[in-house]
Amino acid sequence: MKIKILTFPLRLSVIVLIFGALFKIMHWPFANNLMLIGAVSLAILYTIRFISKPIKFLLDYVKLALVLVWVFNYLVGAFHIFYVPYLFQILLLILFIYWFIVEGPVYIKNRKFTKNRFLKVFYKILIALTAFMVFFGLLFKIQHWPYGSLLFVLGILSLNILLFLDYFLIDRSQLEKA
CATH class of the missing domain: 1.10.287 (Helix Hairpins)
Structure with missing residues (x-):
C-alpha cells in the first residue's frame, strides 16, 4: 500500500500538465509555467514512487524510463531547449511497445x-x-x-x-x- 500513496499527487501533476498543454494550444498566459510544474512534479513524484518500491522488476525500470524520457522529451520540445531528431521519440516508442506487450492489455483488463x-x-x-x-x-x-x-x-x-x-x-x- 505504501507505493500507491503517490497515485493521487501523480494524477494531479498530470492534470496540471494537461492544463499547461491546453493553455499553450490556446495561447493563454502561464502555459509554460503550468507545463514546467506539471512535468517536473510528475518526474519527481514517479521517481520517488519507484525508489520507495521494495522489489523492482524489469518492467518497473521500463516504466520509470518511459516517464522520465517522456517528461524530458516533452520539456525539450515545448521549451525548444535543443533538437535531437527523433531520438527520444524512437526511444519512447520502443519503451511503450515493450510496456504494452508485457503489461498493457492486462492492466486495462484487471481494472x-x-x-x-x-x-x-x-x-x-x-x-x-x-x-x-x-x-x-x-x-x-x-x-x-x-x-x-x-x-x-x-x-x-x-x-x-x-x-x-x-x-x-x-x-x-x-x-x-x-
Missing part, C-alpha cells in the same frame, strides 16, 4: 470498478463524450471552424475530470494484489 453502478455508467459515458469533444475540438480548431476552441476546452476539462474520478472509481484493493 475493477467500485460497486456504484450509476458512477460506472456515468464514467463510461464521460469517456465517450471526452473522446468525442477532444477529437472533434481539435479537428474544428485545425480547420478554423466555429466552436472548435469551445469543444476542445470542454474535452480537456472532461479529461481532467476523468483522471480525477478514475482515482475514486477504481477498486484499489484488487490492484494491490495484482
